[in-house]
Amino acid sequence: MWKALSDRNWALLKTHLSDECIYLDMPVGPAAAAKGPEDIVKRLKIGLEPLASYENFPGLLVANGNDAMYEHHEQWHWATGESAVLQFVTVHRVENGKVTLWKDYWDMGALANHAPPDWMDNFASADMSWVFDATGLL
Template sequence: MSDAPSTTSTETLVAEFWKTLFARDWEHLHVFFGDDSVYWDVPAGPTLAAKGPKGIVARAKSVLDSLATFENDQIRTVSEGDTVMTEHHEIWRFSSGEEIVLPCLSVQVVQDGVIALWKDYWDMQTLMGPAPAEWRESLANGDFSWIVDATGNR
């Protein structure tokens, strides 16, 4: 990860990651992940995970790129050893006017200077219930080349 941000701690690395993700800086997001890194949206299950920089960025982009805005209301961060847990609200605004505030708990495990494991915990109905039909359809018809089975990744 030669072009990764310079960090002094796991918490700093994760904070830089969040800034990059919420800016939807797809060109820079990959630097936070290694080839074996895994992203797992826990409500979707381990069989719909993404792996490696290319897969993780493709996964994030497929869900977030069409939003009008994507913001973060960070509540608290707890860090111990290689693990950072972030409680936050993601604010999803769609071009059709809908706004969803999605409470999340994110867990990231940092190893060898990259996020080796990223798991997001949130409620599926809070997001999918009020989400516009067009957005849900775009997810269903999107590119799923990033899908891997993360069963056993802890």
């Protein structure tokens, strides 16, 4: 799954997610989650598709039954020359070989401090049909 994400291979990424998978960025919170492979990919594309390059670097993976924590980092590069290294801890729940829960913990300030000035404008004009309120479900 992580290789597919790093390659921005959206079709392959979807095959790793259950139909009921919930994805959320913890800095934003559960009211702006995405649910299901199609909407999760819509959400991920907002941040990752406009990048000139993107790469996920592996780190420590700890698992306990169906639950896993993955410490990793990503490098983001914009066509305008800006770049950022983002540190992540991701929590997954995996059932029957598919991710059913995906929570990303990261520092939004680290991204905002290195992104181009118009970075937030991409979110303001993006398709937000993916928004799922997961409040109380996690």
